[in-house]
Amino acid sequence: MSIPRGSVLVTGFAASWTWILGAALAALVPGILVLVWPHETLHILAVLIGLYLLITGGFRFVTAFSREEHEERLPRLIIAVILVLAGVLCLRNPLQTIAALSLIVGVVWLVSGMLTAYTALVGRDLPHRGFVLGAAVLGIVAGIVVLALPAQSAVVLTRLLGLWLVLIGLAELMVAVALRSALREAR
Numbered sequence: 744m745s746i747p748r749g750s751v752l753v754t755g756f757a758a759s760w761t762w763i764l765g766a767a768l769a770a771l772v773p774g775i776l777v778l779v780w781p782h783e784t785l786h787i788l789a790v791l792i793g794l795y796l797l798i799t800g801g802f803r804f805v806t807a808f809s810r811e812e813h814e815e816r817l818p819r820l821i822i823a824v825i826l827v828l829a830g831v832l833c834l835r836n837p838l839q840t841i842a843a844l845s846l847i848v849g850v851v852w853l854v855s856g857m858l859t860a861y862t863a864l865v866g867r868d869l870p871h872r873g874f875v876l877g878a879a880v881l882g883i884v885a886g887i888v889v890l891a892l893p894a895q896s897a898v899v900l901t902r903l904l905g906l907w908l909v910l911i912g913l914a915e916l917m918v919a920v921a922l923r924s925a926l927r928e929a930r
Contacts, residue, residue: 760919760920760922760923760926761919763918763919763922764915764916767912767916767918768912768916769912770912770915771913772912773905773908774905774906774907774912775905776905777902777905778902778905778906778909781898781901781902782898785841785897785898785901786837786841788841789833789837789840790833792833792840792844793829793833793834793837793840794834795830796826796829796830797827797834799826799830800824800825800827800828800829801823801827803822803823803826804820804823842893842894842897843893844897845889845896845900846890848889849886849888849893850886852885852886852889853882853887853890854886855886856878856882856883856884856886857879857883859875859878859879859882860880860883863875
C-alpha cells in the first residue's frame with residue numbers, strides 16, 4: 744500500500760518547526776495585545792459581536808422570504824428583527840454588551856456550581872467527592888463575583904485570557920526551537 748504524494752507533503756509541512764513557530768506566534772501576539780490593551784480588546788469584541796448579530800439578522804430576514812411556507816415566515820422575521828436590534832444595541836453601547844456577556848457567564852458559573860454541589864452532596868458514592876464539591880464552591884464563588892462586578896470581571900477574565908495565550912505561545916515557541924534543534928542534529 745503506497746502513501747499518496749500529497750499526504751507525504753502535508754505530513755512534511757506538519758512536522759516542520761516553522762509551522763509550530765507560526766502557531767506560537769498566532770497565540771503569543773494576540774495574547775500580548777490582550778494583556779497590553781484589555782479594555783480595547785473588550786470593545787473590539789463587543790463590536791464584532793454586534794456586527795455578527797446584524798449580519799446574521801440580515802441573512803435571516805432574507806431567508807424568511809425565500810421559503811415557500813408562509814406559516815414559517817413570521818417566526819423567522821421575528822428572530823431576524825431581534826438579531827438586528829441586538830446587533831444595533833451592541834454597536835450603540837459596546838460596554839453594555841460586555842457587561843451582559845459577563846452577567847451570562849456569572850449566571851452559568853453560579854448555576855452550574857450549585858448543580859455540581861448538589862450532585863456532590865447527594866452522590867455519596869461519587870468518586871473524588873471532595874474535589875467535585877471544591878470545584879462546585881469555586882464555581883459558585885466565581886459566579887457571585889462576576890454577577891456582583893460584571894464590568895471589572897470582564898477585564899480580569901480578558902487579562903487571564905491574554906496570559907493564557909502568552910503561556911501557550913511561549914510553550915509552543917519552546918517546542919518549535921526544540922524541534923528545530925532536533926532536526927539540525929538529525930541532519
